[in-house]
Amino acid sequence: MPAPLFIILNAGSGHAETELQRTTIEDLLTAAGREFELAVLEQASELAGIAKHMAARARDTGGVLVAAGGDGTINTVARAAVDSGCQFGVLPQGTFNYFGRTHQIPEDLAEAVQALLTARVEPVQVGLVNDKVFLVNASIGLYPKLLEEREIDKKQYGRSRLVALLSALKTVLGSYRHLHITVELNGKTRTLRTSTLFVGNNRLQMEQVGIAPLAERIEDGKLAALAPQVVGKFGMLALLLRGALGRLGDSPDLHAFGLTSMTVKQRGLVGRRRIKVAIDGEVTHLNAPLVFRVLEGQLLLLKPAPATEADQEPLALAS
Structure with a gap:
């Protein structure tokens, strides 16, 4: 049956x-x-x-x-x-x-x-950040802020992809803090200053923004990480436009790499150990450090x- x-x-x-x-x-x-x-x-x-x-x-x-x-x-x-x-x-x-x-x-x-x-x-x-599953993406920094603003705008103007795009433009041109993080990857540690760290687990999303090589890595059992350099508001607007046109991979202002496991620590977490994280469109707080990995099962x-x-x-x- x-x-x-x-x-x-x-x-x-x-x-x-x-x-x-x-x-x-x-x-x-x-x-x-x-x-x-x-x-x-x-x-x-x-x-x-x-x-x-x-x-x-x-x-x-x-x-x-x-x-x-x-x-x-x-x-x-x-x-x-x-x-x-x-x-x-x-x-x-x-x-x-x-x-x-x-x-x-x-x-x-x-x-x-x-x-x-x-x-x-x-x-x-399936991707994991600490003990939380993500099927599409997980991120810190500007992207969670963008999602929070988008939900506010959707309640006022309705749910549509146009509302989501206009809300993103408003957030990128507004005020936000940059991240100063250390990333432990493949036994090496590197320091990044970025507006957002985005970890993707969805081939279609990577293809749509124009990063086909990372889309292929997702098919091979890896996650895809994106971290734009600090470029200012109009630089971020240019990155957003490249992504909308499917040409984000052409940008020289973007760190992009594949991974199976990565530990992220945010510098300057004085007196607090929790980081705001967006997971498949929902914003939550997780304890630092953040460990991104591919789930074995x-x-x-x-x-x-x-x-x-x-x-x-x-x-x-x-x-």
Whole structure:
């Protein structure tokens, strides 16, 4: 029998049509005769607890834990799937949906549910910063500030990629502090002054900003690190523009390297040992130092089955 699905739908992922989403999922799975259990999340603070409970149910029944929401929701539910060892599915409902798009999961909810019904299991790479999972990226410095400002602007102007871009421009041209960090990598220590340290675990995101070599390293079991040099506001604006045009790799003002493990210490942490970190679009605080690494165990993701040759060939016209 097909494995039962244990689905967590985040009603706070920026969609007013939560009821429509719920009925879409229920109607399609019922019509397919698939056993499922659906939990609608009303409060973000409840997500981790519900994910842990549903993951235990999936593990005990040989089922699949499924996240319906944006990259932040997917991250939290994926952590529960990794901890329990159960299979994991995704119904992307966010703004950018980097994780879902990387793994060819449709952004349309009905299409994503249909794809889930015929999906195959494939292990995918997971990144860790200290004990926190990240599927897309983790960062310190300017990027967490950018995400916080973006959430404020989205609540006022709505969720869209245009709002996100304009919010980023506003943040880059505003005031912020530069980081002074030491990085321990491959047995060597180096000092960096940068506005932000960005560690990526998503091939699509690296390709979109124009850093194809690092995208290939992610496919080879590594993480990708980016750290712009201190270049001033207009220099940062130029870097942002290069990234939007997919040419960030051409910039001489960028440190970029691959890694499997890296320890980061922030200089000047007098009287405090916690650092603000953005993880898959959600901002939190972690104890210093920060240790970035690739998780040894992988996430058992249900990915859409590849199209068959018959599906790909156009239908012949009747004579």
